Amino acid sequence: MPGLSSVTQVALSGEGNGYAVESDGSVWAWGDNSHAQLGNGTTTPSYSPVRLPILTGITQVSSGGLESYAVRSDGPLFSWGSNGSGEQWPAPP
Numbered sequence: 001m002p003g004l005s006s007v008t009q010v011a012l013s014g015e016g017n018g019y020a021v022e023s024d025g026s027v028w029a030w031g032d033n034s035h036a037q038l039g040n041g042t043t044t045p046s047y048s049p050v051r052l053p054i055l056t057g058i059t060q061v062s063s064g065g066l067e068s069y070a071v072r073s074d075g076p077l078f079s080w081g082s083n084g085s086g087e088q089w090p091a092p093p
Helices: none
Strands: 007-012 017-022 027-031 046-051 058-063 067-072 077-081
Touching: 007 058, 017 058, 017 067
Parallel strands: none
Antiparallel strands: 007 017, 017 027, 027 046, 058 067, 067 077
C-alpha cells in the first residue's frame, strides 16, 4: 500500500476494510467506512491508508467485519466500528 513502509501486522475484514500496524505502533486503515470501520471519526470511505492518530503503541489489530480491535503494548484493548451489539468497549483513548 502506498504510504506504508514498515508494516509489522495486517488485518483484513470481510466487509472491504484493511488495517496495518507499523513498527512505530501506529495504525492505518482503508476501505469502506459506512459503519465507521476506519475509526477516523467519519463515515467517508478511503481507498488510501489513513492514520488513526488516537491509536498509538499498538502491537496487534484485528477486524470482525463492521468492527475492529487493537491491543496496545501495555495491555489495553480498544474497539471501534458499528457497535451494533456492544462491540465498543472501551472506546479508544
